Amino acid sequence: MALLEVRDLVTHFKTDRGVVQAVNGVSFTLDEGRTLGVVGESGSGKSVLSRSIMNLLPKRGVIRQGEVIFDGRETSKLDAKDSRKLYGVGMAMIFQDPMTSLNPVVKIGRQLTEGLQLHFGVDRKFAMETAEELLRSVGIPEPAKRLNQYPFEMSGGMRQRIVIAIALACGPKLLFADEPTTALDVTVQKTILNLLAQQQQERQMAMVLVTHDLGVVAGRTDEIIVMYAGQAVEMAPTDKLFTDMKHPYTEALFRSIPKLSDPSHTRLESIPGRPPNLINPPSGCRFAPRCVYADAKCHAELPPLTPVPGEPDHLFRCWHPVSINTHKLVSAAAPEGN
């Protein structure tokens, strides 16, 4: 049975300039212990998606529709007691910037034990011992000493480890990692991602890894959703996505990853244009204005999310899906050193 099932999730923000359609009908399922990657550039709605699933967005000015079924139950229909258990114990979240996601004036120890005491009613001493153990498990040296320190006494990588420890404190079944390494040095990124993978394996925990970096999700996820302008444009198991991508946007993202094999001073490929305005999105395919393959039909009609023939787990939203051949063709046609 699926641990998390999201059906047609819609999240719109009412602003003075109009309604921002941040997430527009996203559906997916995630099984226990599996990892889902959500990929897209800034403003594609990927962060809003995870916050909307956890219902962490403000009530005021937000339109939220669709169903979120966690552990077999619709989350919006839980009573107060069960919905409290949903947070920390059921799902937890790691945030992008460890500089702001820790309370600057509260000691690490209290930030770690807060959830334990709230959800399990354990006494302070036991909670502190658990906290020390948690810090050790996320690789923080001298955990007993750290419990008595404030966030500003630690480096960014260390703080992100603490954020992870806090999220893991109550043993969640599902962990949302919202760009967990974006604010960190490249050298620290890998250790943090490895730590997440190791914790996930030890705890049999499912994870949603949100990132703008296809390289991050490549070897670490079971499935990937590529998001563009609030919609899922391609969903597939990770290996299928990388070997047989169908959507031009996925392809463009893939080609914008710098490759070590390229000669030095090769110009990094970028996607021309900007993500569309989410108040008045393009009427046809939302990627059409930036797409090299787009024709009149693309600008007029929004393609539906359809499976690849014979592969029900590989869905894409495109009138002119790319194939390996066209991919090669385009690569060859691109002028040198441009």
Next chain:
Amino acid sequence: MNAADGVVAVKAEVAASSPRKPWGVPFWLAAAWLVVLTLASIFSPVLPIRKTDNPDFLLGAAVGAGDWTSSFTRNHLLGVDDSGNDLLAYALKGARVSLMVGFGTVFLAFLVGGWAGMLAGYFRGRLDSILVFGTNAILSIPPLLFLLLLVSVLSAGSGGVSLWKFIATLGSLSIPITFRVVRAATLQQASREYVVAARSMGAKTRRVLVREILPNVIKPALAYSLVAVGSVMVIEGGLSFLGAGLSGSTISWGKMLQIGAGLSKLKAAPNTTFVPAAFLFLTVLSLNFIGDKFRERLEVKQGNI
């Protein structure tokens, strides 16, 4: 090793053990003045000084005749006024009232304005709009006029207001300002990610407000409140000087200033005015200085986030 070496050694040790820079001598002087003043005003009845209800008429008469320097004796360290009242005893008794008015007013203002500011800043929406409009409306009335009106209404028929009514009046007028200070700080904190993080761990609104936002808001509020205490004390002095202050028998620094008022008196017995003025000056200066130091310390910490 002499004493000075010892102090240097201790200082070096403190500087080495903590990454912060030391508070500095002026800060400790300011703090010492406030502590000494508070203790002296509390224990003034048992201190070896003249009682306020026992004027020295002989010296008073001498001061009245223009010989104010002769009033400085071993029993009257700061001299007497023309009624023979010991100015040190008066100043210490006045310190009680001035400190009570200063701290009481700010406490009241933060109790009401602070909570309202936190709720408004966190929830926003209609409640926020109404409160902001209300405070703006109150702040647009000239404060002195408003104060004089309130005091004269409250003191109608009894020749002055009681201490508690006075504190309540000043306090209610300070609420809009504290509301704005705390609301602004809360707005800034409420958008920080750690608030969402706390909610993602299952914290309810009350918990978020009390355990997450309050600790972040209370420090800037405290730094501001010390400066506010100083300005409230000055306002008390001004009101008493205008004769719109506390009721007849209560002694405060403002009331002492009023006693010494008038050009002829200022010439004949300048210490009558200068003693309360100096107490007020030193106290407000100390409060401002300490408040400023706290704020500086805080900014360093904010930079570290």
